[in-house]
Every structure is written in structure tokens, then in C-alpha cells.
Amino acid sequence: MTILQQLDSPLIRRALLEAVLVGALCGAVGVHVLLRRLPFFTLALSHAAFPGVVLASLLGVSVYLGGALASLGLVLAVAAIGSSRRLEASTATGVALAGAFAVGVLLQSAQSGGSRDLAAFLVGDVLTVSPRDLATTAAFGLIVVGGLALFHKDLVFAAFDPVGAKAAGYRTAGLEVLVLALVALTVVTSIRAVGTILAVALLVTPALTARQWTDEIGRMMALSALFGALAGVGGIAASAQWSVAGGSAIALTATGLLVITVAFQQARRALLPGGRQPSGVTAGRCG
Amino acid sequence: MVRLLVEPFRDAYMQRALIEVLLLSGLAGIVSVYVLLRRLAFVGDALTHTIFPGVAIAFVAGQSLFLGALVAGLLSAVLLTWASRIPTVDQDAALGVLVGAFFSLGVVIVSTRQSYTADLTALLFGRILTVDTAEIIQTAVITAAVLVVLALLHKELVLRAFDPVAAEAMGYRVMALDLVVNGLVALVVVAGVRAVGTVLVIALLVVPGAIARLVTDRIGGLLVVSVGAAALCGYVGLAASYEASLNHRVRVGSGATIVVALTVAFLGAATVTTLVRRRRPAPTTPQADPVPA
Numbered sequence: 028m029t030i031l032q033q034l035d036s037p038l039i040r041r042a043l044l045e046a047v048l049v050g051a052l053c054g055a056v057g058v059h060v061l062l063r064r065l066p067f068f069t070l071a072l073s074h075a076a077f078p079g080v081v082l083a084s085l086l087g088v089s090v091y092l093g094g095a096l097a098s099l100g101l102v103l104a105v106a107a108i109g110s111s112r113r114l115e116a117s118t119a120t121g122v123a124l125a126g127a128f129a130v131g132v133l134l135q136s137a138q139s140g141g142s143r144d145l146a147a148f149l150v151g152d153v154l155t156v157s158p159r160d161l162a163t164t165a166a167f168g169l170i171v172v173g174g175l176a177l178f179h180k181d182l183v184f185a186a187f188d189p190v191g192a193k194a195a196g197y198r199t200a201g202l203e204v205l206v207l208a209l210v211a212l213t214v215v216t217s218i219r220a221v222g223t224i225l226a227v228a229l230l231v232t233p234a235l236t237a238r239q240w241t242d243e244i245g246r247m248m249a250l251s252a253l254f255g256a257l258a259g260v261g262g263i264a265a266s267a268q269w270s271v272a273g274g275s276a277i278a279l280t281a282t283g284l285l286v287i288t289v290a291f292q293q294a295r296r297a298l299l300p301g302g303r304q305p306s307g308v309t310a311g312r313c314g
Numbered sequence: 315m316v317r318l319l320v321e322p323f324r325d326a327y328m329q330r331a332l333i334e335v336l337l338l339s340g341l342a343g344i345v346s347v348y349v350l351l352r353r354l355a356f357v358g359d360a361l362t363h364t365i366f367p368g369v370a371i372a373f374v375a376g377q378s379l380f381l382g383a384l385v386a387g388l389l390s391a392v393l394l395t396w397a398s399r400i401p402t403v404d405q406d407a408a409l410g411v412l413v414g415a416f417f418s419l420g421v422v423i424v425s426t427r428q429s430y431t432a433d434l435t436a437l438l439f440g441r442i443l444t445v446d447t448a449e450i451i452q453t454a455v456i457t458a459a460v461l462v463v464l465a466l467l468h469k470e471l472v473l474r475a476f477d478p479v480a481a482e483a484m485g486y487r488v489m490a491l492d493l494v495v496n497g498l499v500a501l502v503v504v505a506g507v508r509a510v511g512t513v514l515v516i517a518l519l520v521v522p523g524a525i526a527r528l529v530t531d532r533i534g535g536l537l538v539v540s541v542g543a544a545a546l547c548g549y550v551g552l553a554a555s556y557e558a559s560l561n562h563r564v565r566v567g568s569g570a571t572i573v574v575a576l577t578v579a580f581l582g583a584a585t586v587t588t589l590v591r592r593r594r595p596a597p598t599t600p601q602a603d604p605v606p607a
């Protein structure tokens with residue numbers, strides 16, 4: 028294993044730490060993305076963060092700030108387009124996604140010779156994280172995990188039964204905004220490690236993997252964070268071993284974990300007929 | 315004004331770019347309506363990412379990019395249709411996994427090469443100004459094939475979009491119809507992604523249909539407005555990027571300019587229709603409902 032010989036290098040240690048932090052964070056938040064069926068919205072968020080990141084790097088301000096502001100813009104745009112009632116949410120999301128992404132590319136192409144930076148924003152560049160990036164990741168991660176822990180019961184209730192939650196006096200619209208904001212913050216945090224496009228992979232795949240093992244939400248979040256962190260370690264190791272792109276190796280490791288899980292569960296079900304069948308735990312389908 | 319709209323297309327390369335854009339507008343404008351009716355915006359976006367490894371493998375192996383995209387596109391259409399019918403897995407989650415897996419695979423393959431970032435950028439954003447006659451012919455063939463399939467299956471596809479339960483009860487094979495639509499979307503992506511890039515293709519698949527939906531309620535009207543809007547924005551976007559790059563020294567990508575033109579057209583249509591509708595009662599919404607009430 029090349030990775031074991033390279034552990035002395037602070038570069039590799041930082042990359043490992045960042046990958047583990049981002050993987051665990053995305054894993055935990057991913058369960059809520061799955062519960063509220065937000066994968067497409069997450070993909071749109073990650074595309075929309077892109078023009079903000081490009082603009083911020085052109086102006087020389089923090090890319091996190093740029094990404095966060097652009098994500099906020101997307102949330103507002105989707106809400107505005109969707110409120111027209113003639114277009115449903117996925118079309119509104121698609122329009123906002125395409126427009127935002129094109130603005131990012133335009134900004135990028137107006138500036139000459141930036142294809143290296145462009146690729147770094149799109150697919151991440153985990154080997155170049157600085158101690159400051161690590162601190163930012165840890166701080167954002169704490170905020171997001173704190174938000175999830177504080178409102179855990181409310182969030183789960185509102186996801187499974189929005190009508191009931193509203194009747195019980197919960198402010199469901201506020202909870203919805205909270206989830207979207209936490210997802211947006213997570214996407215922005217993971218840009219350094221896996222880039223804008225692949226953030227969706229880390230936000231969906233570990234959660235779906237954890238979902239194959241348990242029906243209980245708290246346990247699912249813990250398992251999902253574990254799978255996310257494992258994907259981070261595995262991806263960095265694979266990247267060091269075969270010198271391939273780090274962010275993509277992380278995403279592919281996450282996919283590998285899912286494939287192994289599904290194969291294992293299929294085999295177990297085939298060998299033990301009458302065993303536990305997972306029930307559809309996604310909220311809102313039978314409403 | 316005439317100078318702005320006509321002069322850019324004196325050169326042969328701009329004429330070829332215009333032909334390619336107009337062909338794609340016709341193709342994507344029509345398929346866009348089905349994407350709208352079936353709410354397939356996410357599927358469209360997913361396909362633009364999932365054909366990427368096909369292009370990457372073909373690129374590294376020195377094979378035809380078109381062939382690589384075609385194989386990966388059709389393969390991922392089959393996978394998407396299959397994955398979205400697993401009862402315990404939410405369709406959006408399945409799409410998210412496939413996007414992540416396929417796209418990363420493509421990036422990993424491209425990253426084994428030295429000139430990785432420049433190649434990646436070219437694959438993602440396309441180069442419409444260097445489109446050649448062979449590529450235009452490929453686009454034309456795909457357009458013709460898609461139009462023939464849609465002409466034959468239009469009624470069935472609309473029925474499935476509005477009432478999947480009835481379609482099933484009448485003996486239509488809904489899964490086969492879904493496969494056809496996903497396959498058509500994949501073909502549009504294949505035709506467009508190499509010449510104009512991921513960004514433009516997803517915009518062409520979603521925005522024209524959305525513009526049309528703001529303006530009209532009828533399926534025939536949707537098709538006409540969608541194609542018209544796509545073609546007009548393609549033309550204006552190409553001319554604008556030419557003007558900006560040549561006479562104002564601002565280098566802007568043609569593909570991205572076309573998308574911005576589409577977005578502006580959408581915002582314009584949204585503003586106008588909102589103002590007009592203020593004076594009239596709201597019409598009913600004839601959008602396909604996946605969950606029968």
C-alpha cells in the first residue's frame with residue numbers, strides 16, 4: 028500500500044483528514060437528503076455553487092463565501108419559479124441549474140487560461156487542502172451536525188408526515204428551509220475535497236448504503252457517516268496507489284461499498300427466505 | 315442590427331456551428347416537451363453525466379468519441395430505467411448514485427493522462443466552433459431517428475405521461491415506453507454533448523419546454539413554442555458570443571452564451587405571462603401527475 032509509506036507527508040495526512048471529515052459529514056446529512064427526496068435539488072445546488080466559486084476566485088475572496096451566496100440564490104430562484112404553479116419543482120430546479128451553471132462557465136471563459144482551476148472546482152483537488160481549509164471544514168461540519176442534532180426529532184417528523192407535523196404546531200416551512208440550508212452548507216464544505224459535481228455522490232450513496240442495513244434513522248445516520256468516512260480513506264488510498272483523481276476515487280469507493288452491500292443483502296435474502304425485507308423508508312410516497 | 319445578426323455567419327465555421335445549433339434545437343426542443351411532461355429534468359441531467367465515462371474511454375483509447383458516447387448513453391438509459399423500478403429505492407436516489415459513479419469513473423479514466431485538466435474541460439464544455447461536416451451529419455441522422463420514433467409513439471407516450479395506471483390497464487408496456495423516452499433523451503445528449511458540452515445539452519433539454527409551458531397548455535403548441543424558442547436562442551447566442559469575442563474583446567464561450575440566452579428568454583416569458591395572467595383567472599394545470607389522487 029503506497030498510502031502507508033506516504034503517511035509521513037503532511038500533504039497526505041491533511042488529505043486523509045479532509046476526506047474523512049467531508050465523508051462523515053456528507054454521510055450524516057445524506058440521510059436527510061434521502062428522506063426528503065432531495066438528490067436532484069442537491070445536484071442543482073452543487074452546480075449553482077459553481078458560478079459563485081468561480082466569481083469568488085476571480086475577485087480573490089473566499090470560495091466558501093462565494094459558493095454559499097450562490098447556493099442561497101439558487102434556493103430563492105427555485106422557490107420563485109416553483110411558486111408560479113405552472114411549472115413543478117423538478118422543471119424549476121432544472122432551469123435554475125442550467126442558468127447558474129452557464130453563468131459560471133461564462134465567467135470562467137471570460138478569464139483566460141483557467142482550465143486547471145476550473146477542473147479543480149468541478150471535481151475537487153483534495154491533495155492541496157491547506158490547514159485553513161481543514162479548519163473551515165471542521166467548523167462548518169460542527170455547525171451542520173449541531174443543527175441536525177438539535178432539531179433531529181422535528182426534522183424526522185416533518186419529513187415523514189408534513190401534515191401531521193404542521194397540525195402538531197411545528198413550523199414545517201422553517202424546518203424545510205433549515206434542511207436546505209444545511210445541505211447547501213455541506214455541499215459548499217465538500218467542494219475542496221470532491222468538487223461541485225461529485226458532492227452529490229457523497230450525499231446520496233453512503234446514505235443509501237446505510238439504508239440497506241437499518242430502518243432506524245439515528246442508526247442510519249451513524250452508519251452513513253461511517254460509510255462516508257470509509258469512502259474517504261479508501262478513495263485517498265486508491266488515489267495514492269494508482270495516482271488517479273482523489274475526489275472521484277472517493278466517490279467510486281462509496282459506490283463500491285453500496286454495490287457490496289446490495290450484493291450481500293441479496294445473497295442473504297436468497298439464502299434465508301422469510302428474512303427481514305426492508306420497508307420503503309423514504310418519506311412522502313404513500314401520502 | 316442586420317450587421318449583428320448576419321455578419322457573424324459569413325465564415326464557413328460559423329455556418330457549420332449555426333447548422334449544428336439549429337439541428338440540436340429542433341431535436342432537443344421536441345424531446346424537451348416530453349422531458350417536461352414526464353418530469354425528467356433530473357434524468358436528463360443524469361444522462362449528461364453518465365455518458366461521460368464512455369467519452370473518456372473512447373478518448374483515451376483513441377476511438378470515435380461519438381461511438382463511446384452512444385454506447386454509454388444507451389447503456390445508462392437502460393440502467394436508469396431499471397434502477398428507477400426497484401421498489402425499495404427511490405428513483406432520485408438511484409439517479410444520484412448513478413451520476414456519482416459514472417461521472418467519477420470518467421474522471422478517473424481521464425486523470426490517468428498527463429494533460430488531464432485541459433482534456434476534461436474540452437469534454438465538459440464542447441467546442442461548437444470546430445464542429446465538422448461529419449458531426450453535423452451524425453446529428454442530422456439522430457434527429458431523423460428520434461423524430462420517426464416520436465411520430466410513431468406520440469399518443470402512447472402522452473397517455474403514459476398523464477395516466478400511467480390507465481396506460482398499464484390498457485395493455486401498454488409502461489416500462490418499455492419509459493425505456494424509449496430515456497433512450498431518446500440519451501440520444502439527444504449523445505448528439506449534443508460532444509459538440510456543445512454538458513452545460514448546453516441539459517439547458518436545451520429543460521429550458522425550451524419550460525418556456526413553452528409558460529406560454530401554452532396544448533401539446534401541439536408546446537412542441538412548436540419549444541422548438542422555436544430553442545432555435546431563436548441558439549441563433550442569438552451564437553451571434554452574441556461572436557460579437558462579444560470579436561468586436562468587444564470579451565472571450566465568452568458560445569455554448570454558455572446560448573444557455574444564458576435561453577435563461578433570459580425564460581425570465582422574459584415568465585415576467586410577461588405573470589403580468590398577463592394577473593388580469594385573468596388562473597388556468598388549470600395539465601401537467602402529468604405521477605401519483606393518481
